[in-house]
Amino acid sequence: MNFLIGIVGKPSAGKSTFLNAACLTNAKVSELPFTTIEPNKGIAYVKTACVCKELNLQDNPKNSYCLDGNRFIPINVLDVAGLVPDAHKGKGLGNQFLNDLAQADVLIHIVDISGSLDKSGKRINIGENDPYEDVVFLENEINLWFKQILEREDWTKFIRSYGRESKKFIDELYKRLSGIKINRSEIILALKDANLEEKNPTLWTEDDLLNFSKILRRISKPILNVANKIDKENSMENFRKLKSKIESEIIPCSALAEFYLRKSEQEKKIEYMPGSNSFNILAEESFSQNELDTLKKIQEKIFVPFGETGVQNAINHAAFNILNQICVYPISDINKFTDNNDNVLPDAFLVKKGTLLRNFIRDKVHTDLADHFIFGIDARTKKRLGENYELQHNDIIKIVTSK
Template sequence: MFIGLIGAPNKGKSTLFSAITTLDVEIAEHPFTTIKPNIGNTYFIKKCPDTELNLKCKPKNSLCINGSRRIPIKIVDVAGLVPDASSGKGMGNQFLNNLSGADALILVVDISGETDEFGNPSKNHDPFLDIKFIQNELITWLSDILASHVSSLSKLQDGASALKSILSSFKATDSQIKKAANEANLSLSYIAWSDVSIKKFSEYFIKLNKPLVVVANKLDKSSTEKLEELSSKLKDIKVIGCSAAIELALRKAMNSGAISYTFGESSFSINTTDKEKVKALQYIKKYLEKNNDTGVQKTINYVVETLLDQIVVYPVENENKFTDHFGNVLPDAILIKKGSTAIDLAAKIHTELAEKMIYAVDARTKNRVSKEYILKDNDIIKIVSAAR
């Protein structure tokens, strides 16, 4: 699973990337700072069940800090996109191919309006225009890929399977292809789509395949009124107010020991007496008092929980001690799609475990559940299988 960061240049994508991955990447006050994609890990954060069970967990595939489980998620930051990128403007659009496998996108805009769609200084630029052109560029990107293949589909009765293989880098599912064709009113047999039809299909497919959230960044230089104005223009898309710069400053201060801060929280404590630092930190405190949080962790959690519909499940081998084979308490936190069953969980761990699965045990109640048991968020599950 991975999340892509997109947006026009100079909006703060790399600042956000750096804040959430704590990797040092190039950030600058001009367009096209990022050329090659930045790849890193961030965390989806959720309360760990160890406190509730009165145990101390020993995570293997994740971390647990102050009772919060941090589950790694891959994140990719690319160059800035400009209008007509698909015709070669700016850095072009080839770099979007780094995002074809992204499960969701975070679209970063500058809510202060101080940068235009090309990333140049501006006043009162409407970020809604950026969202529109970026959606359009995503559709054109996909349309161009499809247009180069569509002539080969006209002789095939089963165009859906052919499309699935053309769109394999997008991890296209049968249901996404069928739904997109259906919504665009297009047949999937003997495909002979016009450019307009390809565009229509692309529009619906992108919506299904690349769910997105808008991050209204640089809120520290803007107002809640502007944020509400943008939200009201985007009925189907969630807008989250954010200050990547403040989150980056907090994480740097935390790493240097100047503050104690837990990601996503609305306050922190100051451990330094350095006057300059304290002054800057007081400014950040004021921002957090007004806005509650920086919006950064909220965005990651929204993508994972809401856009990607994931729940967290903890597989264990010993349902009485909540441990794995080696005695580690709640070793793995597994992200799995809402609606998945116990056997889906087994398959995620190991194919053989699923093939030879007999039943599962809900470790909290010690009740036996079937292979088809629908997992609940935070479940602790033992898979019983004849696999060795």
């Protein structure tokens, strides 16, 4: 399966609503803080222009689905309990649930952009909370969680035992951090970026340790900020302010609007494709006047200024801009673009940009085949591709094996 997105944010920001909108799940949602305690799981889809259009083929997807020339590829999503300041020390629901995020590859931070919740998710007057503070606090909490994992058990003893030899130190750090899905190259990169490559760990200051934790967090669990509840009064103004204050991308979003549209689509009351800027009403009589007004509001207040509800945009941004994924289509027949069962373009896989053909076969296609791999063929050009070929976005590839 592809990567995992962890949804984080303070209580009542709309995390479970975002999950439900993205995955059509039925996680419990309410105005009361700490509605979610146990994490909720779902499957969302990355959306990408499918190669079936370019090839003018009617495809027959197996591991994904295709809608009007858009390929939707599944990814995992996890919605966790709300985070409050000092969560890493055990405040709120404590740090137990932070551990639920251990396997996440990227975090989506759901920010209440209307500013109508205090730090613990209690309702306050609209605009009373500054969403910028939420962005700062959340990042800080996650960084401190990383620092705590590094320091747990005896850090001083740890560096005394392993700090003298760089390779041993990295090996032991890797063991210490393996529970939160961090690999060796990420550790090496973080040491370099923190300017700690040459410094003996026994001489690290508190600031060095914090800085290393921050950089490692940024590399291994990057955060995408999503300005949720953009449909509310004041939100547009707050969004502009926040955008001018932070350098990283921030995505305007109404998880509630997306959930409403997707539910209506599921009930065959409208036609709607996630990530699009319009919908078609199929059964006007099935909507009350109130509901028709809601649809009108979505059109005017969300689609016109922002082009979409933001849920699909957030997932795609996480996949393509943050995790640098590309899409690859393995096939068996280079003339018909089919698998052995005549399915046209059956599979679409997400892999990290820079992935080599041999690693793609090992990790995604079939571990067994990796040993029998001979070469690949680019289905468009019919050219041979060696095991060190670097995969490109939208490659369609036949894998030739000796098995």
